[in-house]
Amino acid sequence: MxxxxxxxxxxxxxxxxxxxxxxxxxxxxxxxxxxxxxxxxxxxxxxxxxxxxxxxxxxxxxxxxxxxxxxxxxxxxxxxxxxxxxxxxxxxxxxxxxxxFLYRFSDPTYIVAQAVVRSVAKTVLPALSGVEGPALSGVEGPALSGVEGHGTRRAIDICGGSGHLTRSLMDVSSLPPVLADLYYAKVWLARRFTAPGCEPVCCDGNAPFPFARGAFGFAMCTDAFMYIWTKRQFVGEMERLIDNTTINAEAAEPAEKNGSARSARSALNGAAGEPGAILIGHTHNERTWSPSHGQPLSAEGYRNLFETFEPRVFGEAGLFADVVKGGPIDLSRRDPDEVLDRDPALTIIASRHPRVFATHRLDALPPPAATGEFRLNPLYAATANGNSVRLRLQFPNGDYAEEYGACREYLPEEVFVDRDALAALPATALPDALVDLARRRVILDLPKRYY
Incomplete structure (x- = not known):
């Protein structure tokens, strides 16, 4: 193309x-x-x-x-x-x-997905400094040019909306992650605000994906899979995107057979021949109720969608507990069916990488420097109180409170903060007086010009 x-x-x-x-x-x-x-x-x-x-x-x-x-x-x-x-x-x-989505960066669904996404992606994506390669099947352009063939082994966020979780992939690999979604306005927002530097593509998740086989090392879809009608096709396409059998076959061929093209790929694929991973996060469970149900399956139904992998299914409640306590997040666990059957949301991981299904340490909060800028969590209403400011947790509406009320397990209902310290925000470096509030997600690392 x-x-x-x-x-x-x-x-x-x-x-x-x-x-x-x-x-x-x-x-x-x-x-x-x-x-x-x-x-x-x-x-x-x-x-x-x-x-x-x-x-x-x-x-x-x-x-x-x-x-x-x-x-x-x-x-x-x-x-x-x-x-x-x-x-x-x-x-x-x-x-x-x-x-x-304005409140996305501290909701329970996000903090679990971010922890799992970064744990798995950091395991399977090598840091390929200074290497570029195509992701789209034959499309040429500034961000899609470079070494011909497969082996970019970047990440793709499918049905990724306006890029909140795509943002968490930006520093995992030197290759920009691809954000794919049906809705143009969402990927446009991601490129402009939420995940600048990503490669947005507007395509249909219910159709075959317009990407080359083996172009990715990590393929993810979070909080959207239950709305996909063609689930078996979708999973098959995710399997195809991380299929590195062609890469490994080329690497095994004599150098003279492929010449300089193979040499270029070999430099790119030194670590790319390692197994990739598929992640489907926060997909609803047909055996429990949720406010926005979609067309969910049971844990057994989700497993049966995979043809070339034996996926592992996790109940989100256990992952949430790991994150709330500060980690580590245990992906070596095997949740029994009775645990999965009563969990409203499930996470599915498929990989042959030996280090994926292990215990992973979480990123420290706060980060040493902001990716965007440190700002007050927009869920908090601020009221002057002399030399301090009263911050009170305030949900935008009842529907949000019903679906995301579990954030009360880590967001305090009310805190008081020094007025001058809060006035220093937004900032890329966090004042010492606000470090504890950042650990508690009252202060967040938000994209620039977020609100």
């Missing part, structure tokens, strides 16, 4: 902003730097706008704002260099993500 140079496109140096990507059988739009690799109606409309030389209308079509006034308001926010994630989400309308 490559840029169709005879059709409208915009590029600067080696970066393609808008255009049409084509292969032998189909063409797809590239909208504001994001490949849209599905054929749903809004993607078709965006493709027509690109071909007509109207990239602004193409982005409007992908964002899905049909009202002209709303679209103009979003365009104004999108062109602002000071607009926040919160303001941009609000400009996308009251139904976009329900607003709850």
């Amino acid at each position: 490559e840029l169709v140079g005879s059709l409208f496109h915009r590029r600067t140096n080696d970066e393609i902003h808008d255009g049409i990507l084509g292969c032998y059988c189909c063409i797809f739009p590239l909208v504001d730097g994001i490949p849209v690799l599905h054929l749903q109606p809004h993607a078709t409309a965006a493709r027509d706008h690109i071909q007509a030389g109207e990239p602004g209308l193409a982005r409007r079509a992908m964002v899905g704002l049909e009202d002209a006034a709303e679209a103009e308001a979003f365009d104004a926010i999108a062109s602002s260099g000071t607009a926040t994630y919160r303001e941009t989400v609000e400009a996308l309308g009251p139904n976009f993500e329900g607003g709850y």
Whole structure:
């Protein structure tokens, strides 16, 4: 797949902003730097706008704002260099993500997923300093160019929304993680705010994935799999994405057979031949109730989706307990079926890597320096109290309290903090007076311009 140079496109140096990507059988739009690799109606409309030389209308079509006034308001926010994630989400309308993703970085689902994601990804992803390679099947571009073939062994976050967990992968490997989601606005937000530096791709999780076999060492999907209809196909595609049998077969061939192409791959694949991993996190259990059920399976049903792996299924309650106590997180455990049957959410890991199913130490809180900036958790309302500030836990609504109320196990209901210390935020280095609050997730490392 490559840029169709005879059709409208915009590029600067080696970066393609808008255009049409084509292969032998189909063409797809590239909208504001994001490949849209599905054929749903809004993607078709965006493709027509690109071909007509109207990239602004193409982005409007992908964002899905049909009202002209709303679209103009979003365009104004999108062109602002000071607009926040919160303001941009609000400009996308009251139904976009329900607003709850603003509070994502301290909710129970996130803290468990982040711990498991980082534990597994750090195990299977080698640090490939200074190496680049393609993830999309044949797509060329600034972030997708480099060594031809497989072996990038990067991470992919499938159905990753606006990139909150993708952000936790950014420092695990030197290769930028790919964020794939059906909803263009979400991956656009991730690239702009939540996980800058990731490679966003707009594609359909209910269709075969547009990525090369073995292009990834770690494939994940969290808090979304129960909404996928084609679950068996989805899992088969995840297995394909981390299939390194081609890599290992090439490595075993004589050097003269593959020549310089093999030599380039060999440098890249020195550690890439190790087994990868699949992670499906926070998928609902058909044998219990949850507020947003989807189309879940039982633990046995999830296991039976895998063809080439024997996955291990974990009850999320046990993982949550590990995280709340500060770790380590025990992935060597084997939860019995009776434990799994009563847990509302399950985590599934499939890997042949010998160090995945082990005990993993959690990252220390707070980090030595912020990835973005240290700020007050947006779940806290601040009230002046003389030389101190009263911080009170305040949920945005009853639905949030019902679904994420378990955060009370680690978030204090009320704390008082020195006014001057709090006034030093946002900051990339944490004042000593706020270190304990950061350990308790009252202070968070948030993306810049988050709210």
